[in-house]
Amino acid sequence: MNGIIFDVKRFAVHDGEGLRSTLFLKGCPLRCPWCQNPEGIGPAPALWYNPAVCVGCGGCVGVCPAGALTLNGRVHADRTACTLCGKCVDLCPSGALSLCGRTVSAQAAAELLLRDRVFFGADGGVTLSGGEVLLQWEFSAEVLALCRAAGVRTAIETSMMGPRAAFEALLPVTDQFLTDIKIFNAEEHRRLLGADNRLILDNYRFLHQQGASVLTRTPLIPGYTDSEDNIRSIARFARSVNPDASYELLNFNPLCRSKYSALERDYPVQGGALTHRELERFYDILAQEGIVHIIKE
Ligand code: SF4
Ligand code: SF4
Structure with a gap:
């Protein structure tokens, strides 16, 4: 089947383990004010x-x-x-x-991703990102199945804002789920991201129940997600679901401001990336909440 994609990143080192090729799919159900890929939000080119x-x-x-x-x-x-x-x-x-944004077949998408397979090594592979992969889950599952059949490891980056059927289709063909929990407070989540987070938290539980390999991630966005209460609450929740949870904090990258300028839109996030010292404070909070596997920059 066909899907709509808007970018392919080669030799990526932050989209899962090892060296990877990452495919970006169009369309997202959330409206994060800080979105790093605003060109991927709309489902159409x-x-x-x-x-x-x-x-x-x-x-x-x-x-x-x-x-x-x-x-x-x-x-x-x-x-x-x-x-x-x-x-x-x-x-x-x-x-x-x-x-x-362009329409491609699953076969063509897999070929794009597999161009650099010789460099992936034992840990690397392919990652699907977005936008939100779950909005095109049938296409995604087909692409990942083709990559798996070629002997390549697979991962998806997801907000988990999607139907259970999507996870049921993706679980057999996905080696790792890189899952974002951005804001824990339900009301704040609704107000800032435009949707309830209940489905996200339910899907997070489901992935663990199914024995999936899950990396929990939170982007540290100044003024939005970088409060002690938010990180502490997410860590507590992650640990309640899986005492062995792995957690990665993603530092804010202000480079996307130029994209908003291109779209003639103001970018609402003030400030830049967190300092090493600020990051350490959040790592300490994760440790205090009992998170043992903390992925550091
Ligand atoms: S701006 Fe005009 S010329 Fe350009 S793609 Fe749109 S309709 Fe076509
Ligand atoms: S005005 Fe700018 S965008 Fe339009 S055709 Fe000329 S260079 Fe391209």
């Missing part, structure tokens, strides 16, 4: 503009049949009018415009 390389020639404005583009210091796109015909992308001399 979208027009992408990089003002840093635009030379201001105005060619795109003239060629657009929908009248969706204007030039005023930089190009502005009316995304409600754009039909994704791609004419502006074809014309742009600088590569400032692109269509983010």
Whole structure:
């Protein structure tokens, strides 16, 4: 079957064990204000503009049949009018415009991921990420089955915001689940991420009941997830589900700000990555809550 993807990262070292190729799938049910891949949120392909390389020639404005583009210091796109015909992308001399997202078959996706298999070694492999893998779980399961059949280890990065049927299909073909629990307080989760976290916590329990290999992860986002109470609550929950839980804290990476600029949107997170000392404080909190397997940067 076909799926919609928006990126492939080769030689990745933060998307699971060892050296990996990571495939990014379009579409996400959550609305994290700090999202590092805003181009992956919408389920369909979208027009992408990089003002840093635009030379201001105005060619795109003239060629657009929908009248969706204007030039005023930089190009502005009316995304409600754009039909994704791609004419502006074809014309742009600088590569400032692109269509983010394309449809590929599961076979083609697996071939993309397996290009570098010679480098994966015993620990590395392929990872599916997003967006949210669970929104395209049938496609994902097919891609992972093909990679498994090629003798390659598989992982998915997931918010766990998806149906039980998705996990039942993915469990037999996934060696490791990299699971995000971002905010533990239900009301805060609903207010900030736009959805209840009950399903996420239920699926987390289910994965453990099924004996899956699970790495619990929380992104440390200044002003959103980096409170002692939040990390302590998640650690306590993780340990109540699995006394042997492995936990990784992901430091904030502010590099995605330029993506928001490209989308003409403000990025709400203030500040930069946490310092080594700040990270150590959170590692201490995990240890105090009895987490033994702490994955450090
Ligand atoms: S993709 Fe087509 S409709 Fe959309 S802005 Fe470009 S030329 Fe216009
Ligand atoms: S065609 Fe490309 S370089 Fe020219 S104004 Fe449009 S986006 Fe910028």
